[in-house]
Amino acid sequence: MRSESLSLSDLFKFDYFSCLRSDYAKNDCSVCIDLCPEDAMVFDRSRLTLDAKKCTGCAACVGGCPTEALSSELFDPNRFAVEFPGRSGNMISCKENIPCLGALSVEHLITIAIRSESEVVCDLFHCKECPVNSNTLVLKSIENAIIEAQDFLDAAGIKKRISAVTEVSQSETDIGRRGLLKKLAGIASEIGEERTLGETASRVDGRVPLKRVLLKNSLKTVSEDFEATALSGSPFSFVADKKIDAQTCTNCQECAMFCPTGALSLLQDNSGIIFQSGKCIACGICDDICRPGSIGTVAGIDLVDFAFDRMQLLVKHKxxxxxxxxxxxxxxxxxxxxxxxxxxxxxxxxxxxxxxxxx
Ligand code: SF4
Ligand code: SF4
Ligand code: SF4
Incomplete structure (x- = not known):
């Protein structure tokens, strides 16, 4: 497994080789830059650099990164997704338990909703006044993630709910941003060296983000309740189903070679391409790289294929x-x-x- 972890500041780490721009020079992912309220991140050619003086450690960019290339020293969203359902209370709040809700992706939110007994509520009451949301993009991104998570649950017929509140009473627990970061630092040091989540062992491939593994593990626990296995309609931002036109595909195999997660792979005799939607992060690199334009996206996904990493044969050549x-x-x-x-x-x-x- 490739790894080059660079410390960008005391608060953040950036795994250069996990960034989509490192996988494919023409990839134009800019989620982290767009979300950063401090303009602390820039791309210098293809290298992401961070101005540590500007970075406030808000973690708003962490949840948006499709590959988990960015991580916060103080907050581990995967650990949070696993541990939150066991805690008392059902509210995710920047005044209580998380630096910023932007640290959670759609996949984390679905995982939390599936593993929680009651409806999960996201506290967005403080976003409007928050400096992290100065350009309103962070709030929009959080709102979209909550909507998409609920859409996914509804499409699958999973009777779990995740919602947002924009009006809650200002509680006495308002410990302020610095206080919260201190509190999280305390929790991090209590956790000490224990870094392993139970699910880590089931990571199929080192390049599949852990949040995806957690989501698939969560879906498996409710698979008997799936009301629909074919999720059609609008595409989800974090996964795609793929097809290949056998008449135009030249079997150059570049799509499989550049796929950052191993969602596309080769048949053993190199005569075709296999796809696993459970590993696909909808990065679009395969579409961009295919010179004859043979690979494309199919609307919707099969939930069972997705959750159980079933393989589909996209093309087989003579x-x-x-x-x-x-x-x-x-x-x-x-x-x-x-x-x-x-x-x-x-x-x-x-x-x-x-x-x-x-x-
Ligand atoms: S969001 Fe992640 S993959 Fe996209 S540019 Fe930033 S670090 Fe790279
Ligand atoms: S789908 Fe495109 S990139 Fe993939 S093997 Fe066929 S021609 Fe090459
Ligand atoms: S199959 Fe295509 S869209 Fe999916 S992760 Fe691989 S390169 Fe990205």
Whole structure:
């Protein structure tokens, strides 16, 4: 497993190799930069850099990162998602138990809702006055995540609820931002070296974000209650179902090589591509990289495929050896020439003939 963990400040760590921009130079993910209220993050060419003087450690960017490349020293959203359902109270609040609700992704929210006995309530009462939400983007992002989490639960027929409140009484527990960070630091030191979550062992692949593993584990516990297994309608932001057009796919395999999570992989004999929606984070790298535009997204996902990491065969080619370059290629009838040699012959037929004559 690749890893290069760089400390960006006392509060944050950035795993360079987990960032989508490191996986594929043309990827334009900018979620963390867009969400940062302090403009503390910038990309210098493809490298993310953070101005530690500007960073306040609010963690608003952490939940938005699809790959968990960013992490906070004081707050572990995966640990929170596992432990919150066992605590007293059902409210997630920046005045009580979390630096900022932006630290939680849609996947965390669904996990928390599934594992909680009662409705989970997100306290957004303080967002309007909060400096972290100065450009309103953080609040919008949190609201969208809550809506999407509930939409996902509804589409699956899972009878759990997660909602937002924008009006609550200012409680005596308002300990302020510094106080809360101190409190979280205290909790972190109590936890000490114990960093392992129970679910870590079931991580299928080191590159699949842990929040995804937690979500799949949560879904498995309620799979008997699924009312619908085919989730159609609007796509979810954190997963995609894929298809490949066998007629145009050249079997170049670049989609599988660049897929950051291993959601796309090769058949053992290299004759086709397999897909697991349970590992897909909808980053779009495969769509961008496919030169003939053969790979695309299918609306909706199959919930059972997703939760149980079932494999789908997207394309299988009949491979033959090209008469010119002697490399295996997807054969669709006609001449025994791969696309590259056929294009070369069509565009440079004179050179092609000369090369043949010289043999
Ligand atoms: S949100 Fe995550 S993947 Fe996207 S640019 Fe920031 S660190 Fe990279
Ligand atoms: S889908 Fe596109 S990128 Fe993937 S193997 Fe086929 S041609 Fe190559
Ligand atoms: S299958 Fe495509 S969209 Fe999904 S994680 Fe892999 S590269 Fe990204």
């Amino acid at each position: 491979l033959e050896i090209c008469e010119e370059c002697k490399v295996a290629f997807p054969y669709r009838g006609g001449e025994m020439l791969c696309d590259r040699c056929r294009d070369f012959r069509d565009n440079f037929s004179d050179i092609f003939t000369l090369a043949k004559d010289m043999e």
